[in-house]
Amino acid sequence: MSNKSGSTSKRTFSPAATSIALIVSMAGAIPSSALAKDELNALVWCDHTDTALIEPFEKANNVKVNLKEYEGTGAAFSIIDQSRPGDWDVFVIDGVDVPRAVEAGILSEIPAGKLNTADFFPEVVMEANNTSNGKIYAVTEKFGYNTISYDKTKVDPEDMKDMTKVWSDKYAGRVAIYDYYLPVIGLVGLGAGINTADITEVNMPIIKENLFALKAASKLVGDVVSSQTALATGEVDILVGGGEWVTAVLSADKPNLDWVIPKQGGLRWSQSIGVMKDSKNKDLAIKFVQYITSPEGQAKLATSSCFWGMPANKKAGELLTAAQKAALRWDNQPEYLGNSQLYPVPSADLDDLMQDVWTEMLQN
C-alpha cells in the first residue's frame, strides 16, 4: 500500500513543483557568495586570497570579494593604469609606497574614527607613510623581513649570519633569488654597507657589482611561489630575499627550513591596506579594512596559506597558537625590528635605473 501510494505521489508531481524543487536544490548547490548582493574588488598580494581569511567577511556581510593578486608595486600600478576608475575598491600596497599612491591620487581618505591602531606594534604603524597632511590614507596590516632563508641541514647556519658568505663560492649554484628588485637590491646594498635610505644613482654601481656576483652564484630567480618551491623541494639550499614569509608557512612540514637576519641587517617589508578613491562601495571597503586589521582578520592574515607574516595588530597574538607564534618568531620582534631597515623608496629616475640593473642581472 505504501509502495502504491508512493508511486502515485511520484506520478502526480506537477512539472511546476519539479521545477521549483530543481531551482531550490540548485540554489543550495550555488555558493552563497554567488547569490550575494554586493561585490568588492580588491587588488592584493597573494596572502589575501586565502579562503579562510576572506570567507568569514563574505558571509558576515553577504558580499562577494573579488581578488586580483599581484607582486610588486610597479605591477599594481600597471594594473591600475590599465583599469577603469572605480574598478577597484581596496588596495593592498607596500607600506613604503603608500605616499606614491597618495601622490598619484588613487587612495581615499579614511576617517580617523574608523581605524584603531592603539594595539599595533608602534614601529609598524608608519604614520609618516600612511598619512598625508594629517589625513589617513592607509593602515599597516602585516609585516616581516626579506633576509636569508635556508635549509639548515644542508648549509652551515653560522655562514648565513654573514651576507658575504651566502654568495661565496662555497654555496655557488645552490642559491635562489627572490624576484623582487626592491628588497633584494636593498639587501645587497646592506651587504655592501649602504643603508636603504642612502641608495642613489652614485652608489648603484657598487650594488650592481654585488648583485651580479650574487647572480653568478645563484641557480634561479623566482617569484613567491617558485622560489618557495625551489627551497622546499631541495632544488636550492638558500633563498636570498626570503624570510619568515617563506619558511613559517612550511614550519610543520619542513622543520629543516630556517631563516636569519644577517649581521649586516635585513629588510623589513610591510603591507598597508587602503580604500581606492574612485571606489563605488567605500563603506563596504572600509568595513573590509576594519575586518583585516581586527584581531581575527589579523590572525588569519598572519597565517595565510600563501605566505605568513607578522600581524601589525599585537592582539592577534591571542588568537595564534604557540607553534604559530614560534614560527613567526613573535618573541624576537624587538631585536628584529631594531636590526632591519625599510625598503628603498626610489625616485622615478632611480627606480628606472634599479629596474634596468635588475633586468640586466637577469640577462647576465
Add this chain to the structure above:
Amino acid sequence: MSSASIEKSETRKAWCFVAPALAWTVAFFVLPFAFMAAVSFASRVSRQTVYSWDLGNYINFFSKSYLLKGLFVSLEITLLVTVISVLLAYPLAWIIAERVPRRWQRAALILAILPFWTSYVVRSYSWLLVLSENGVINNLLLDIGIISEPLQIASSTTATVIGFVHFFVMLLTLTIYSNLIQLSPNYKRAAFDLGANAFQTFWHVILPLTLPGIMVGAFLTFVLCIGDYITPQILGGNNELVLPQIIMLQLGRRADIPTAAALSIVLMAVVTIAYLLCLRWLKMERT
C-alpha cells in the same frame, strides 16, 4: 538586365561576403596594430606616458645590450627548437604513415598527440619536476652511475628547449604526417623502377615532396615559439630572458607600454621576415 549591372550586382554580393571578415580583420588586427605602432613612438617620463613621435624606444632597444640580448636568446632558442623538433617529428610521422598499418594509424596519431590534452602550464610545471635535481632524469642517471652529481637542467635554457621540443614535436608530427599520407605510392614505385635505392628515393623524391609540410610546421613552430612567454618563465628560471619575458617586465613592473609596444613591433618584424623567407622558399618549391 545588362551585363554591366549583373557585374555590379556580383561585385556588391562579393563585398557583402567579404565585409564581415574584412571588418573583423580591421577591428581586431589593423587598428590595434596601428595603435600599438603609434604608442611605440611615445615615451615614459617620471612614470607617465608622454605621447610623441620619437625613436627613443627603438634606440634603447639597440643600445641597451640586455634588451638586444633578449632578441638573440629568443632567436637562438627558437631556431634550436625548430631544428630539433623537425628532426624528431619527421621520423615519427614517417613511421606512423609508412610502417604502422592503416587501421592503427589513427590510434598511433592520438598517442603521439596525447600530451596536447594536458594544460600547457601544467605540462611545463611537470617538466620542471622531471628535470629538477631530485627529478626522474637525475635520479635515473645517478642510479645507473652515469653521473655522480645531479645535473643542473631545470631553470636553464636547456630546460626551456626541452619543454618547447616536447610540445612542437607533436605539432610537426601532425603537419608532416598529413603531407606524407597524401603522397601517391607511385612516386616511390617509379623511383625504385628507375633504380634508386631506399635512401636515394627518400632523399631525392619523398623529402622534397614533403618539404611544404615541413616548412608549414616549422614556420608555425617558429611563430609560436618566439612569441611564447610561459615555457621560458616556468622552465628558464629567469636566467637569460627571451624577448616576450622582457616585454612582460615592461608591462607588469614598469607600466612602460611604449617600450613594450616597441619591443612587440620588433618581434613582429622578426616573424614577418621569417614568413617572407618561408613564402619565398615555398614558392620556389611550387615552380
